[in-house]
Amino acid sequence: GAVVSQHPSWVICKSGTSVKIECRSLDFQATTMFWYRQFPKQSLMLMATSNEGSKATYEQGVEKDKFLINHASLTLSTLTVTSAHPEDSSFYICSAMKRTGRGFSNQPQHFGDGTRLSIL
Amino acid sequence: AQTVTQSQPEMSVQEAETVTLSCTYDTSESDYYLFWYKQPPSRQMILVIRQEAYKQQNATENRFSVNFQKAAKSFSLKISDSQLGDAAMYFCAYFSGGGADGLTFGKGTHLIIQP
Numbered sequence: 150g151a152v153v154s155q156h157p158s159w160v161i162c163k164s165g166t167s168v169k170i171e172c173r174s175l176d177f178q179a180t181t182m183f184w185y186r187q188f189p190k191q192s193l194m195l196m197a198t199s200n201e202g203s204k205a206t207y208e209q210g211v212e213k214d215k216f217l218i219n220h221a222s223l224t225l226s227t228l229t230v231t232s233a234h235p236e237d238s239s240f241y242i243c244s245a246m247k248r249t250g251r252g253f254s255n256q257p258q259h260f261g262d263g264t265r266l267s268i269l
Numbered sequence: 270a271q272t273v274t275q276s277q278p279e280m281s282v283q284e285a286e287t288v289t290l291s292c293t294y295d296t297s298e299s300d301y302y303l304f305w306y307k308q309p310p311s312r313q314m315i316l317v318i319r320q321e322a323y324k325q326q327n328a329t330e331n332r333f334s335v336n337f338q339k340a341a342k343s344f345s346l347k348i349s350d351s352q353l354g355d356a357a358m359y360f361c362a363y364f365s366g367g368g369a370d371g372l373t374f375g376k377g378t379h380l381i382i383q384p
Contacts, residue, residue: 183371187312192360195371240312244371257302257364258372260314 151177153245155261163269164235170228170264172243178223179245183258184216187240196241199226233268240265271296271363275375282351283383289336290346290378292361300366303337303344308358308377317359320344322366348380356382 152175160168172182180201185193197207197218205218215237217229226245230237244258272295282288294303305317320328320337328335332349348355361375 181369185371192374192376193314193372195373198369198371242312242314244314263312265312 151245151247151259153243153259153261155243155264157264158262159265159267161267161269162233165232168230168233168266170230170241170243170266172226172228172245172261174224174245174247174259177245177247179226179247180223181246182220182226183244183246184218184226184228185242185244187242187263189240193242196228230266233266235268238266238268271298271301271365271373273361273363273373273375275361275378277378278376279379279381281381281383282348284351284353286351287347287349288351288380290348290359290361290380292344292346292375294342294344294361294363296342296363298365298367302364302366303335304362304364304372305333305335305344305346306360306362306374307355308360310357314360318346351382353382353384356380 154173156171182199184196186196187193195208196211197205199205199218199220201220201223207213220226240263242263243261274293301322303320307315307317318328318330318333327337334347336345358377358379360377362372364372
């Protein structure tokens with residue numbers, strides 16, 4: 150299988166603090182991971198693409214200084230929400246891409262279980 | 270840029286009946302993948318079915334099948350013999366064959382199963 154672990158699953162913190170979310174591919178190496186955000190009753194929106202050993206690429210409208218992404222190894226990407234405010238409260242989901250040779254596994258992206266972030 | 274449109278915010282079906290969820294997309298690429306994901310209240314993303322654009326045959330997975338019309342850029346999901354456990358949000362998603370981009374999701378369809 151292809152297991153992606155995301156931690157923490159739920160975090161509540163005060164406005165102004167920074168929060169780090171981890172995304173790990175447990176049984177495969179992922180050169181590319183993706184971070185999505187999902188507001189209540191809405192769809193998933195891609196925030197950024199995380200590539201191992203290089204800078205993340207951010208989607209239009211996503212503040213790179215607010216959402217810091219680090220992909221220091223082939224199995225770990227982290228998203229840090231800096232100086233979080235109530236409007237940053239959302240559900241954050243990561244996915245890891247599993248490649249097979251020149252193609253993709255049956256499911257190109259394997260999702261973590263998500264992190265529910267609540268900023269008071 | 271690719272777009273994915275799901276025009277049905279909510280669908281309701283009787284248990285054991287068949288329901289079809291609609292999805293259309295727009296792309297200029299020839300190599301891509303299409304997916305249907307299920308998201309239950311737990312908010313896990315569960316892959317239901319996938320379709321490679323180069324394959325003419327419609328994908329099937331047990332009670333789930335798709336009607337893939339490449340020229341019309343349509344990708345509908347048919348759920349046969351609906352079960353209570355099928356109740357969830359369903360998202361249609363596009364993935365570029367180049368593999369450098371994330372998934373592009375539709376807005377989702379909330380499926381209700383009536384017992």
